[in-house]
Amino acid sequence: xxxxxxYLSQAFQLDQRINSKLEQVSMLRDLALKTTSVLQDDKVQxxxxxxxxxxxxxxLMSLEExxxxxxxxxxxxxxxxxTFVTKIExxxxxxxxxxxxxxxxxxEEVAALMGYDVRWVYRLHRKALKEATDRLxxxxxxxx
Numbered sequence: 001x002x003x004x005x006x007y008l009s010q011a012f013q014l015d016q017r018i019n020s021k022l023e024q025v026s027m028l029r030d031l032a033l034k035t036t037s038v039l040q041d042d043k044v045q046x047x048x049x050x051x052x053x054x055x056x057x058x059x060l061m062s063l064e065e066x067x068x069x070x071x072x073x074x075x076x077x078x079x080x081x082x083t084f085v086t087k088i089e090x091x092x093x094x095x096x097x098x099x100x101x102x103x104x105x106x107x108e109e110v111a112a113l114m115g116y117d118v119r120w121v122y123r124l125h126r127k128a129l130k131e132a133t134d135r136l137x138x139x140x141x142x143x144x
Contacts (some may be wrong), residue, residue: 004132007084008101011077015104018070025063032056078102087135093128096121 032053082102088094092114099105099113111118 004129004136007136008081008097008132011074011081011101012104014070014074014077018067018074021063021067021070025060025067028056028060028063032060084132084135084139088128088131090128090131092124093131096124096128097132100125 082098085094085097085102088097095114096110099110100107105113107118107121111121114121116124
């Protein structure tokens with residue numbers, strides 16, 4: 001059985017993977033821009049080798065396609081999680097879960113927005129996770 005924290009953290013983890021891939025895209029773009037063409041005499045070759053720039057561009061396009069697929073999954077996942085969170089009965093629990101897991105707010109930001117001390121937010125979070133876990137027991141959920 002998936003626990004509530006693991007279930008709700010899926011969007012954050014997927015978002016982190018997307019950000020990592022975006023950094024890789026940036027590095028590949030830099031690499032593609034740094035490569036230069038090598039002029040060669042006309043030679044007949046049996047097999048054509050890929051130029052460094054062409055290789056970098058192929059990798060770049062592949063990675064960008066992966067990112068687009070991940071973004072689509074993230075949007076679907078956030079919709080699913082938002083629907084789940086709206087079913088949490090306690091309004092304070094619901095708000096805390098929305099701020100933390102759907103908006104990605106830090107604990108300090110959650111505390112400030114809710115008008116609580118950070119320690120109280122941690123306590124409230126435990127209670128919210130308990131309510132969410134109870135709700136998950138009634139629902140079959142798979143993690144990504």
